[in-house]
Amino acid sequence: MSQSSLAVDVSKVNGSRLDQLADSVAIEEPLEIRLGYSVPDGRATRSLSITMRTPGADFELAAGFLVSESIIRNSKDIVSIEYCGKPAPDSGLRNVVRVELANDVTVDTARLQRHFYTTSSCGVCGKASLEALEIAGMSPMTANATTFSRHVLSVMPERLREQQDVFEQTGGLHAAAAFTSDGEIVCLREDVGRHNAVDKVIGRLLLDDQLPAGKLGLIVSGRASFELMQKTLCAGMPLLAAISAPSSLAVKLAKDFDMSLVGFLRGPRFNVYAGDQRVSDV
Numbered sequence: 001m002s003q004s005s006l007a008v009d010v011s012k013v014n015g016s017r018l019d020q021l022a023d024s025v026a027i028e029e030p031l032e033i034r035l036g037y038s039v040p041d042g043r044a045t046r047s048l049s050i051t052m053r054t055p056g057a058d059f060e061l062a063a064g065f066l067v068s069e070s071i072i073r074n075s076k077d078i079v080s081i082e083y084c085g086k087p088a089p090d091s092g093l094r095n096v097v098r099v100e101l102a103n104d105v106t107v108d109t110a111r112l113q114r115h116f117y118t119t120s121s122c123g124v125c126g127k128a129s130l131e132a133l134e135i136a137g138m139s140p141m142t143a144n145a146t147t148f149s150r151h152v153l154s155v156m157p158e159r160l161r162e163q164q165d166v167f168e169q170t171g172g173l174h175a176a177a178a179f180t181s182d183g184e185i186v187c188l189r190e191d192v193g194r195h196n197a198v199d200k201v202i203g204r205l206l207l208d209d210q211l212p213a214g215k216l217g218l219i220v221s222g223r224a225s226f227e228l229m230q231k232t233l234c235a236g237m238p239l240l241a242a243i244s245a246p247s248s249l250a251v252k253l254a255k256d257f258d259m260s261l262v263g264f265l266r267g268p269r270f271n272v273y274a275g276d277q278r279v280s281d282v
Contacts, residue, residue, distance in 0.1 A: 003027065003055045003093065004173075004190070026173050028052050028192050029093055033062045034084065035071075036100040037107040045098070046109070054173060054191045055093050057200045058083075061191075062097045064203030067211065068195075068231040070136035075209050077105045136234075140258040144238040146215050147280040148260075152183040154268045156219050157243055163188045164221075175221040176201045178213060178237070186216060194222050195231065202235045212236020217260075219243075224263055229253045239278055241265050246273055 010023045035048045053061060059081040066072045079102055083094040101107070156179060163185060164175045176197040177188035189200035198220065205211050217239035218232050224242035226249035232240040233253070239260040240250075246263040251273045254261035260275030272279050 026054055026192050029055055029091060030095055031058060031061065032096045033065060034096065034098040036098060037105060038103040051193065051196060053193060053196045057189055058097050060200045060203030060207065061196055062099050062203065063206050064199030064201065066099060067202050067206055068199055068234050070234055071107065072101065072105060074211060075206055077102055138233055138257065141238050142258045144214050146181060146238050147278050148181050148217055148239055149280045149282050152181065153241060153262060153265060153270060153279065155183055156241060157265055157267065159183065159185055160188065160219055160221060164190055177219050178205060178216045179219060180216060194220060195227055198228055198231050202231060205235065214238060217241060224250045224261060226250050226253055229261065233257055233259060239275065
């Protein structure tokens with residue numbers, strides 16, 4: 001098994017029949033992201049976030065998280081990403097990542113505290129989070145003329161599923177992928193958390209100097225939430241396509257920033273909730 005899945009013994013019930021066999025489950029472990037940054041009298045370190053994730057692509061996850069929170073914009077903002085601390089005694093996995101930022105990166109700790117509060121507290125988000133995006137310098141994508149054909153969008157769910165290696169083993173992971181207007185998957189990542197899968201994709205694009213990714217779309221295996229729409233915006237991607245439903249705030253954010261949002265993408269049938277000018281006939 002990979003570090004993303006684990007073999008466990010299960011009792012499989014089928015009517016009156018009971019079989020003992022091995023099964024694969026997705027691994028879920030905490031990841032702490034620590035941030036090192038410049039302050040007037042030297043360097044400071046703070047714990048920024050703890051997320052439950054599927055191990056693998058941890059550095060990408062950390063980098064993508066920093067992009068999604070508008071802390072960094074390009075790979076030059078990062079000096080290093082390293083594991084720190086001792087491995088977890090039960091799993092042997094490294095669960096703490098430290099990201100050192102360049103000296104010229106300004107970190108507004110007060111804004112971070114307000115922003116994390118609004119995004120982690122159910123029912124508080126809404127207006128406060130939209131204002132946080134505006135403060136971070138996000139602007140509408142009106143000038144982005146990238147288009148995706150109906151045909152390309154219709155085949156993306158199948159192409160996504162074909163490359164979900166760990167999902168095939170466990171059936172328990174979300175996936176996200178960046179794709180071109182020709183339908184080529186540039187980067188695909190899996191995780192127990194939808195937001196983590198997206199951050200891993202964005203982090204890979206950042207480390208490859210492909211942000212902002214104005215020529216790429218993003219597809220997710222589940223629903224489209226406000227948070228996923230926000231991450232898509234911060235990565236400079238003009239379109240988010242979801243296999244399942246979007247939320248009302250995802251639709252609002254897409255319209256406010258002139259992005260394209262596709263939901264219920266099931267082959268040739270899907271809904272365009274915003275930005276239909278980017279969905280072409282051919």
